[in-house]
Structure formats: C-alpha cells, structure tokens
Amino acid sequence: MTRTTPAGTPLGDEFHVYDTTLRDGAQREGISYSVTDKLAVARLLDSLGVGFVEGGWPGALPKDTEFFHRAAEGELELRHAALVAFGSTRRAGAKVDEDPQVRALLDSRAPVVTLVAKSDRRHIERALRTDVAENCAMVADTVRHLVGEGRRVFLDAEHFFDGYAFDPDTSLRVLESAVEAGADVVVLCDTNGGQLPLQLAETVGEVVARTGFRLGIHCQDDTGCAVANSVAAVQAGATHVQCTANGYGERAGNADLFAVLGNLGVKLEMPVLPEGKLRELTRTSHALAEIANLAPDTHQAYVGQSTFAHKAGLHASAIKVDPELYNHIDPAVVGNGMRVLVTEMAGRASLELKGAELGLDLSSAPDAVTGAVRRVKELEARGWSFEAADASLELLLRREMVTAAGAEPVEAPFELESYRVVLDHRSDGEVIAEATVKVRVAGERVIATAEGNGPVNALDAALRKALVPHLPWLESVELADYKVRILTDAPGTDAVTRVLVESRDGEEEWTTVGVHANIVEASWLALCDALVYKASRKPTTSR
Ligand SMILES: CC(=O)SCCNC(=O)CCNC(=O)[C@H](O)C(C)(C)COP(=O)(O)OP(=O)(O)OC[C@H]1O[C@@H](n2cnc3c(N)ncnc32)[C@H](O)[C@@H]1OP(=O)(O)O
C-alpha cells in the first residue's frame, strides 16, 4: 500500500524532513556555533533520522566554508541525511559561471543545494533593484548551472506568501523558472512570519492546484504559528518541511523541528523518521540545546522537562485512574516522562502518585496521606515549596507515615545542641565567616569550628568537621547548588527566606528546602534535611 500525506501525496522517500538549524537556526541572537559544534549538530540530526541537514552558507561565512570542507574530508559521515549547502542565486546582471558565491556552493561538495530567491515583486524591484524577468533569469540560470554540475537543487522562495497576496503571477513565475530549470522542490517561505494557519493552508492548496509542483514549507515564528503553519501546509499538500531544532532562528525563531515531528509523526502518523526514532526527540532536543549553549525550554511542546508534569490535584486524581486522561500522548513515545508535582495545589492522589514515584507505598496509609496533604498546604502557605525539593518531600511523607501508620521513624544521624555564626569584616576588605556547631553524634558530644567564604559555607564546613569522623559516608556528599529567594508576601509574616540546597554524592543528587525569617536558619534547615535524607538511605551501621 502506498503511504500518503494527509493531502494524499505519496510518501515514503518522497516526504522531506529538512533541518536548517545550522543555517537559519544560527541566525538566532545569542547562538554562535564553532565548526566543531556544527559537526556535532549535524551528527545528532543525522542520528535522529532527518532527511536533509542544511549546513550553512559556504562562501559567505568562513566557518561554513570550513564546515563543508571538513565534512567532505571525512569528518562527517551521514547515514540518513543528505548534506545541503545554502546560498543565493547569481547576482543581478552577472554571469552565473563567474559568480563567486555560486562557485562556493559547488566547491562545498554538498550533494544538495538550496538557493534563496526573491518571490515578492516589491523585493525584486526595491531590494534587488531589478525587474521580474531578470530575477527569473537569475533563478533559472543558477538552478540550471548547479543541476548541470550534478547537484540536486531546492529553491527557497523568499517572502512567497506576502508576494503571492500582492502579485500572485510574479510569485508563480519565480517558482516556474526554478522548476523548469530543474529544481526538485520549491519551498514557500513565510519569511516575515506573519501568516496564520488557515490563510497559509489556503494559499498552499491553491499553489498545489495551480502548479502541481512539489512544494516545501518554511515558516518563521513571528505570529507564534510556525509549527501550526508548517503542519497546516503539509495537510494542504506540502511534502517538504523545513524546521530548526527547538525553533532556533532569526527574530522569534522558526518552526520547532521537535514539535513538527511530534505532530506529523505521532498525531498524523506519518513515517517522518526511521522506525523507533521518535523516542529520541527529547534526548536530541536537549543535546542540541547544550551545543547551542542555551538552557532547554522546560515547557517546550513534546520534549520539555515540564511538558508532562502535573501539578493540579484534580489532574492527578484522574491520572491515578488512567494517565491517558490527562496526557495528550504517552510521553514515552517521544522519549519524555510524566511527573507529578506536589505543591499547595496537591490533593490526596497527587501525594499517592508522588509517593509511588519516590518508592513509598501509601496505599494502605490513608491517614498519612491526609496528614501530608494538610502539612504541605500549611507549609507552602508559609513560603515552603516542595515542587523542586523531592528529598524534603520524601522526609515529610515518611514522618507522616510514622505518625499515622506507625512506620519506622526517620532517624536524624545527629542531634543539634547549638550553632553560632559570626562574620568578620577585615581591614583589607575580606569578609570571613566562622561557624561553630555543637552536636551529639554516635553517643558523643562534638564541638567543631570552621571558616568559610559565607555563613552557609562555614556552617556546612563546621558540620562536616564534626560529623565525618563518625559518619564517613558524609565525606562524599557535597553541596552542588544553593538558591535563595526572599518572599515578601508569605501570609501573617514579615519577609521570609526560602533556601533550596542541591546536594550530591557519587550515587545521586537530591534537593531539600528550608524556610525561615533568618537566612542562616533557613539554610540550616535545608542542610539538615539533606543529611537526614542521605542518612535514611544508608545501612544502619554506617549512620
Ligand atoms: C531569509 C533569509 O534568512 S536568507 C539567509 C540570510 N543569511 C545571511 O544573510 C547570512 C550570510 N550573509 C552574508 O554573509 C552577507 O550578507 C553576504 C556575503 C551574503 C553578502 O554580503 P555583501 O556582498 O556585503 O552584501 P549585503 O549583505 O550588504 O547585501 C546583500 C546583497 O545580495 C543581494 N541579494 C539579496 N538577495 C539575493 C538573491 N536572492 N539573489 C541574489 N542576490 C541577492 C542584495 O541585493 C545585495 O546586493 P547589493 O550588494 O548589490 O546591494
């Protein structure tokens, strides 16, 4: 059976997933790929299984010229994708075989070339300062020249939608010039990103009907509709879709590759990637964000870390019955995972699901669940936040289980008698903090003093000094991150400080929270929870 797009066009090899992260994605403010970065991006996209990787504009950017050179010299072995060089048509009034930019496209040795050409009469006349006939000759000459040199050619028809609305005959003439000269696909570009899905799909359908050409779609995201526009274009007959990883691109960005693949691959069940590769979407998206040196968008469609995280109690209660009730897909299909967040918005089901996630069986402890829901709501009203502090939440749940269900108590590995912190502002401007802790550990009273570059650092150091001789496992535990937030609107109080402490050892990372009017005490509470949490996971003998 022939597979088809939603518009009935035969699929299989005939549908192109075309990535332009390395060219249009690199046009985003804040991105600057090195050549090594570009090679790594191309490898990741290839391993995901996209059909085409546009590597850049050889001849215009020295880095891109070098990228194509290194790729051709064996540094890039692509298994799925064809490498594409991007560039413009010959200059107006020039000869194609004398145009250095066109020469650079051939020199890149890329098997596919995408040419950008004006397809809006206003741009032809005002930006290029030429006429429609010469613009069409520039397109035809360049396509014919490159095809004659054995390249497969696609044409990006810049400003197509705006141009078609203004003067459709000119825009169609540009497409015809390319196809008659041998271009394989003509790509309708929403260059200014101003289109909306219904109007764009109508235009794509009309152009398919009028020309019968193989059409591609390239959407910028200035209306926030790039993904919707791309999907609508495919539904209207486009069989080549251009996207960028995580929507990186000029101005507001481009159509996000991962959302487009999710929509086409999962929702429309089009075989846009090789078998099994949709499960790589999340991992690939995050890896590409790393290379771009940008934090992944935690709320990005399909692949964001929070995209299947459920906070509302009502959602959790339905999810407990069946996760499908509140997830639009099984997150595993795109390599993502579901999480339940416990906050003031939690109900019993949220706590039960979170407990299961943390390995605690609360099914036979209804009173502990009730107690935990009440406690979380009370504490969050006073400024605590458990959403990002799973270790403190686990301790809270286990303490409720002790009270309500007689479970084994959560033992602290030490008992605090007192702590004291002083700050010493020295005459040379240096500020040193000194902390002294008095604790009982393993049946002994221990007093330890340590210095640090701040009160929390000094307190942490003094506590370790006191405890490590008795609790050797503590040596591998370190403070990985420390976040402070001053809350000015906690009801019934003056400002309070919330401290999140992220700890790690060779086995895991965990986060705890402390809240108090005093920042040092808030930090102490979070630090203590961090150690109690870790101690509760160690065999009794090493506590
Ligand atoms: C919609 C898009 O995103 S397309 C991709 C755009 N990407 C980039 O521009 C990044 C790379 N660009 C560059 O490095 C430079 O702009 C270059 C090397 C391409 C050109 O640099 P310069 O020769 O200094 O020209 P400049 O950038 O000022 O202007 C572009 C020239 O190309 C011409 N031009 C623009 N589009 C086209 C086209 N499709 N076909 C032929 N010529 C074109 C312009 O008319 C202008 O010509 P002019 O110098 O005679 O006025």
Ligand SMILES: CC(=O)C(=O)O
């Ligand atoms: C070609 C391209 O990037 C655009 O028209 O937006």
